[in-house]
Amino acid sequence: MGEDPRRRIPGTDTLLADERxxxxxxxxxxxxxxxxxxxxxxxxxxxxxxxxxxxxxxxxELARFRPCAMRPVINATGVVIHTNLGRAPLSAAARLAxxxxxxxxxxxxxxxxxxxxxxxxxxxxxLLEACPPAEDALIVNNGAAALALAVAALVGSGTVIISRGxxxxxxxxxxxxxxxxxxxxxxxxxxxxxxxxxxxYAAALxxxxxxxxxxxxxxxxxxxxxxxxxxxxSVAELATLSREHGLPLVVDAGSGLLAPEPxxxxxxxxxxxxxxxxDLVIASGDKLLGGPQAGLLLGTGETVSRLAKHPLARAMxxxxxxxxxxxxxxxxxxxxxxxxxxxxxxxxxxxxxxxxEALGADVVPHDGRVGGGGGxxxxxxxxxxxxxxxxxxxxxxxxxxxxTRTSGSWCLLDLRCVPESDDPAVAExxxxxxxxxxxxxxxxxxAAQDT
Numbered sequence: 001m002g003e004d005p006r007r008r009i010p011g012t013d014t015l016l017a018d019e020r021x022x023x024x025x026x027x028x029x030x031x032x033x034x035x036x037x038x039x040x041x042x043x044x045x046x047x048x049x050x051x052x053x054x055x056x057x058x059x060x061e062l063a064r065f066r067p068c069a070m071r072p073v074i075n076a077t078g079v080v081i082h083t084n085l086g087r088a089p090l091s092a093a094a095r096l097a098x099x100x101x102x103x104x105x106x107x108x109x110x111x112x113x114x115x116x117x118x119x120x121x122x123x124x125x126x127l128l129e130a131c132p133p134a135e136d137a138l139i140v141n142n143g144a145a146a147l148a149l150a151v152a153a154l155v156g157s158g159t160v161i162i163s164r165g166x167x168x169x170x171x172x173x174x175x176x177x178x179x180x181x182x183x184x185x186x187x188x189x190x191x192x193x194x195x196x197x198x199x200x201y202a203a204a205l206x207x208x209x210x211x212x213x214x215x216x217x218x219x220x221x222x223x224x225x226x227x228x229x230x231x232x233x234s235v236a237e238l239a240t241l242s243r244e245h246g247l248p249l250v251v252d253a254g255s256g257l258l259a260p261e262p263x264x265x266x267x268x269x270x271x272x273x274x275x276x277x278x279d280l281v282i283a284s285g286d287k288l289l290g291g292p293q294a295g296l297l298l299g300t301g302e303t304v305s306r307l308a309k310h311p312l313a314r315a316m317x318x319x320x321x322x323x324x325x326x327x328x329x330x331x332x333x334x335x336x337x338x339x340x341x342x343x344x345x346x347x348x349x350x351x352x353x354x355x356x357e358a359l360g361a362d363v364v365p366h367d368g369r370v371g372g373g374g375g376x377x378x379x380x381x382x383x384x385x386x387x388x389x390x391x392x393x394x395x396x397x398x399x400x401x402x403x404t405r406t407s408g409s410w411c412l413l414d415l416r417c418v419p420e421s422d423d424p425a426v427a428e429x430x431x432x433x434x435x436x437x438x439x440x441x442x443x444x445x446x447a448a449q450d451t
């Protein structure tokens with residue numbers, strides 16, 4: 001009998017001592033390296049590779065390994081705030097701030113006195129400067145947490161008065177009524193799905209006991225629109241009713257627009273809601289604000305103070321990286337969201353036409369979208385490069401992945417959300433895919449080349 005080839009499989013200690021393996025594994029943890037080695041050895045035991053190939057297999061896997069499984073992608077869908085792609089991409093200033101905050105930072109210390117200070121004071125200050133009608137602000141970990149904290153602190157087991165037309169459900173089956181009720185509060189619905197009047201709120205308020213813990217909640221139904229025979233009550237009207245009964249008015253504006261935006265005339269903004277009399281406004285940080293995932297709460301000093309003192313405020317407290325990104329988003333330059341919402345139309349058309357010419361494809365009109373529940377009926381006119389639908393899948397598996405929109409039998413490549421610096425990478429990947437689609441129905445995606 002000949003020698004069992006499995007005896008030639010290099011041992012773990014031998015591979016760990018290999019200088020090539022040591023260099024390639026320097027950024028990785030010990031247990032990850034051990035896992036890669038054991039997987040290569042197991043492949044050799046199953047005779048999928050020769051024993052002499054184990055070291056090569058280990059080096060190949062180490063070269064491909066990413067410390068984080070999430071991969072940067074190129075968003076060529078035309079959807080600016082794409083929830084599946086992480087919503088708002090951070091600005092250059094915010095990215096730099098996050099990198100700086102990754103180490104030790106004075107997030108909760110006054111360096112002059114050496115004493116403890118208010119957590120995230122500079123982020124809070126930047127938020128107040130960007131929204132002058134607010135007296136105070138609080139930042140928590142997301143928009144749902146912000147609403148839950150508001151209800152828990154202001155109402156407890158009391159009553160939330162809300163229009164039936166605003167009991168919304170958003171993505172992944174998340175329902176607003178269930179969130180509110182999870183805090184222990186009781187919901188009183190007023191009006192109908194399509195029409196709610198001031199008298200509906202007034203009647204519900206009149207039925208409350210004099211000492212009832214309650215609030216009036218107005219929610220922007222951001223991801224849909226009811227049209228036709230409709231009516232709603234304005235923030236100003238609700239503020240008057242709430243004040244008459246000594247109750248707070250909470251407005252969940254959702255998308256994080258700090259001030260009126262002409263490009264989105266029907267999108268509510270935080271400054272206007274506060275000016276109209278809201279005691280508290282709520283928004284997400286990773287939508288139209290263009291920042292990280294965060295729940296923003298702005299309002300009167302007394303209202304925000306009540307929230308900050310509630311035990312749930314600690315459970316929902318955001319971290320230093322988010323605080324740094326929020327502040328830099330507010331104080332830095334133009335965000336990618338702003339740039340994508342209001343691009344230079346001529347420049348965008350030129351880029352699209354240049355890409356189409358390089359690929360031998362056509363340019364077609366294409367309406368982008370705000371996404372993330374903002375401006376659901378607002379088209380963002382633009383253009384796209386029209387490719388065969390079969391190009392979509394291989395483009396998604398390129399390095400970096402390119403996510404496009406499919407419509408009918410076409411793959412549409414929209415450059416609205418693509419940084420111009422990425423145009424050459426998009427052209428190279430799309431060109432490779434189109435070339436190989438002609439000769440192979442299922443081409444392997446091109447990998448990024450070292451430069």
